[in-house]
Amino acid sequence: DQQVKQNSPSLSVQEGRISILNCDYTNSMFDYFLWYKKYPAEGPTFLISISSIKDKNEDGRFTVFLNKSAKHLSLHIVPSQPGDSAVYFCAASARGGTSYGKLTFGQGTILTVHP
Amino acid sequence: KAGVTQTPRYLIKTRGQQVTLSCSPISGHRSVSWYQQTPGQGLQFLFEYFSETQRNKGNFPGRFSGRQFSNSRSEMNVSTLELGDSALYLCASQTGQEYNEQFFGPGTRLTVL
Numbered sequence: 066d067q068q069v070k071q072n073s074p075s076l077s078v079q080e081g082r083i084s085i086l087n088c089d090y091t092n093s094m095f096d097y098f099l100w101y102k103k104y105p106a107e108g109p110t111f112l113i114s115i116s117s118i119k120d121k122n123e124d125g126r127f128t129v130f131l132n133k134s135a136k137h138l139s140l141h142i143v144p145s146q147p148g149d150s151a152v153y154f155c156a157a158s159a160r161g162g163t164s165y166g167k168l169t170f171g172q173g174t175i176l177t178v179h180p
Numbered sequence: 181k182a183g184v185t186q187t188p189r190y191l192i193k194t195r196g197q198q199v200t201l202s203c204s205p206i207s208g209h210r211s212v213s214w215y216q217q218t219p220g221q222g223l224q225f226l227f228e229y230f231s232e233t234q235r236n237k238g239n240f241p242g243r244f245s246g247r248q249f250s251n252s253r254s255e256m257n258v259s260t261l262e263l264g265d266s267a268l269y270l271c272a273s274q275t276g277q278e279y280n281e282q283f284f285g286p287g288t289r290l291t292v293l
Contacts, residue, residue: 099281108184108270108284109223154223165235166213166228166274168282173222 068092071171084142088155095157103152145178184285192291198259201288205273212254217268266292
């Protein structure tokens with residue numbers, strides 16, 4: 066049972082335009098969400114996070130939106146740059162107990178930004 | 181501040197052998213989590229250690245084990261290796277408090293022949 070889903074395996078965008086990556090979750094206990102970027106043969110790099118008490122968080126070109134009622138979050142990258150081309154993972158966590166130190170990841174979306 | 185380091189970066193073993201992977205967290209971080217990444221299953225949580233104690237464990241067989249030392253460095257061990265254990269093993273560190281981002285190391289690529 067996949068609790069975090071990224072339904073788009075890939076996304077292609079022109080440089081300078083907006084990239085929108087989507088993520089859905091099913092576990093209502095999740096209350097903290099993160100986005101990671103990953104290049105081949107490297108570990109994931111943290112990009113941005115959001116807790117369930119917020120619906121938006123911005124950091125430079127990156128904005129994450131959370132819709133709790135729809136159990137949906139999205140990452141917006143504006144403007145997109147060729148260096149943003151990578152695999153993007155959505156991850157979720159819950160509080161304490163059996164959730165200590167555990168992130169549940171989506172399957173990833175390959176973003177390609179064309180010059 | 182130095183990032184998370186993992187050794188070795190690459191490893192080739194044969195079925196039936198055992199392997200030990202090492203992870204040094206960011207200075208001051210007391211929590212270390214381990215993940216397995218495979219093409220079919222994606223990133224899967226193995227276990228988490230905090231102050232030398234395993235606080236959480238994922239759904240992996242007992243062949244997968246770990247430990248954490250007093251300096252927060254962690255090791256994971258896989259015994260009786262199977263072909264399906266070929267994967268990228270990632271370690272991540274965080275302060276240990278709730279709602280902290282995890283910072284990942286570069287991973288160890290394990291190939292089982």
